Amino acid sequence: MIKGFRFKKNERGYSDFAFRFLRNSLIPATRYVYSPRVTNSHNMPQTGPCFLFGNHSNYFDPFMMNVPMKQEPTAGVMTRDQFHKLLPRIFMDGIGIVPTSKYVPEPGIIRSVMRMIDQRRMIVIFPEGGRRWDGRPKPLIETTLKLFWKMKIPVHPVQLHGSYLGWPRWADHHRKSSVEMRFMDPLLASDFDDYESFAATCRKSITFNEYNPPEGATPLSGKKPAAGIQRFLYRCPDTGVSRSLFSPDGENVFSRTSDMHYRMNLNSRLVDSHGEEFSILDLYDKIRQMPMAFEKPAEQILLQKPGSTVYRVDEEHQLRTLGRGHTELTGEQLRIYINSDRFIFSMDEIKYISIEQNHKLTITTVNHTLQIDLEGYNALQWQHYINRLKAGEKPVSSL
Secondary structure (H helix, E strand, O other): OHHHOOOOOOOOOOOHHHHHHHHHHHHHHHHHHHOOEEEOHHHOOOOOOEEEEEOOOOOOHHHHHHOOOOOOOOEEEEEHHHHHOHHHHHHHHHOOEEEEOOOOOOHHHHHHHHHHHHOOOEEEOOOOOOOOOOOOOOOOOHHHHHHHHHHOOOEEEEEEEOHHHHOOOOOOOOEEOOOEEEEOOOEOHHHOOOHHHHHHHHHHHOOOOOOOOOOOOOOOEEOOOOOOHHHOOOEOOOOOOEOOEEOOOOOEEEEOOOOOEEEEOOOOEEEOOOOOEEEHHHHHHHHHHOOOEOOEHHHOEEEEEEEEEEEEEOOOOOEEEEEEEEEEEEOOEEEEEEOOEEEEEEHHHOOEEEEEOOOEEEEEOOOOEEEEEOOOOOHHHHHHHHHHHHOOOOOEOOO
16 A cells, blocks of 8 residues: 555645645755855745756755745656655655656656646756766756747756755765855846747756855765765776776775875865875766776676666566676677576667666667666766767777
8 A cells, every 4th residue: 555655735736735745854854964054045046836956966056045944845757767756756756746757758757847837836947957067067868948938937957056065976975065056137037039049058057067166055064075086087097997996994085006105184175195186077087988898808887787677667667676787888889688588788779878876877779778786896987988889989909
């Protein structure tokens, strides 16, 4: 019975109980950890219908935006992976959040958003499609911008300063911070001559580098700031060897294949033995510019993950476990072996690719949507390599 449980909702499309519960639980926790403060409060909507959109780096971003929304919750869309968990599904559904798949067009989402508009909801959408890995702007999803344009309701850009350093996507632990939420001037489609100028203004409104937040929006305290850095810096920047970086204590960062040694501070800067600071973004860019090298040149294998659990996303968007198997990426194919089952996809067959929860890679083809658990390996590296192969780049035998 509890599996299909849903709160009874009012005519506005949310449960008063779910709203009060989240207001008394998640909101105080969000306020304690991130101390979100509003600037340009005159631009903050109190009710809908309207859209709110912003940069997205932190699990808590939607909750931060709801801290000052005391009269009613925002509605919106959230990655479907969160809805595979029972309690988040019940409460997110209870306040009017609908699930969506990253980057995959879903006509049903448009109908859900139109219903929210009819219910006069404030609708939060993060048009970058997922959390930023490095704090720098990502391309905005064009279909989302066209939705903003066509619905003809106010669109409120919100800049979240300090969110990325407060909990980098790759990091194991959050950092107590002071996040500044800047509510920018609302945008009305009717004020623009054409879609292109409207879309350009939307893009510009959240185009800023979160790695360098303004004064007063940096972490105040935290533990083990380097824990998880191997998810982001997935190759040694000196040797190019995959899965080389590690942090034994969550503060010092070493490489297994070079004499690299840094200490990470709360602002995600790497500090050497002389006290000089280095940007993790510079090392990340250096890694991304390295050629893709085969881990097993004789077998033309770029990456492999033994013992990965593989799921199928069925027609009802539920995860169905297929079993544990072996996943490998060659210069031409993604191969998944599960007992006697074989899934072999060329790069052209892969239509969409996304990362869920930092370690799950979701692959969508015309006939299949599979999710691969890469725990212990680098989902970001797999995504980058597949995209580079799709773009026509050729791997090398060695660096």
